[in-house]
Amino acid sequence: MENLEFEKGKQFIIVEITEYIPNSVVIKTIIKKTTGNVTVVSFDSGEMLTDKISPxxxxxxxxxxxxxxxxxxxxxxxxxxxxxxxPAHARNSIKANIRFKMISTIIKSGYDEITL
Known part of the structure; x- marks a missing residue:
């Protein structure tokens, strides 16, 4: 199983965390906690993360x-x-018209239960 977090206290180059793979979206977890997570994602040209809604x-x-x-x-x-x-509860998608890399940070603490 792949280590989900990078070693704390050691430097790294964020743009080199993940490579471009043809016809793919590659996600590498930097930090994963119950209160949120940080990931680095690479998208090949033409790829996308389809519509979703996050709380x-x-x-x-x-x-x-x-x-x-x-x-x-x-x-x-x-x-x-x-x-x-x-924003929380907004319908969203992410598209790669050309290839790109991004950092995604989700903070889960500070939210009350919301009934939709």
Whole structure:
């Protein structure tokens, strides 16, 4: 089984955590806790994460290439260094018109149970 977290106290180059694989989305977990997680994701050109709704806010930052983030049918293009927060309970998808890498951070604490 793959180690889900990187060694604490050791430096690494975030953009090198995951490689591009043809026709794939690759997800590498940096930190996984009950209160949230941090992942690095690479998307090959033409790939996407389909519509979903999360009960938590999700912070997305592009670290290579360019991403299209769609939140409640509103499209935003993010370039290297740009970020966006996908609000909790918003319908969203992420598309790779060209290949890109991103950091995704989800914080699960601080939310009350919400009935939809």
């Amino acid at each position: 938590f806010d999700t912070f997305i930052q592009v670290i290579d290439g360019k991403a299209e983030v769609i939140i409640n049918e509103q499209s935003t293009i993010l370039e290297v260094g740009q970020a966006i927060i996908i």
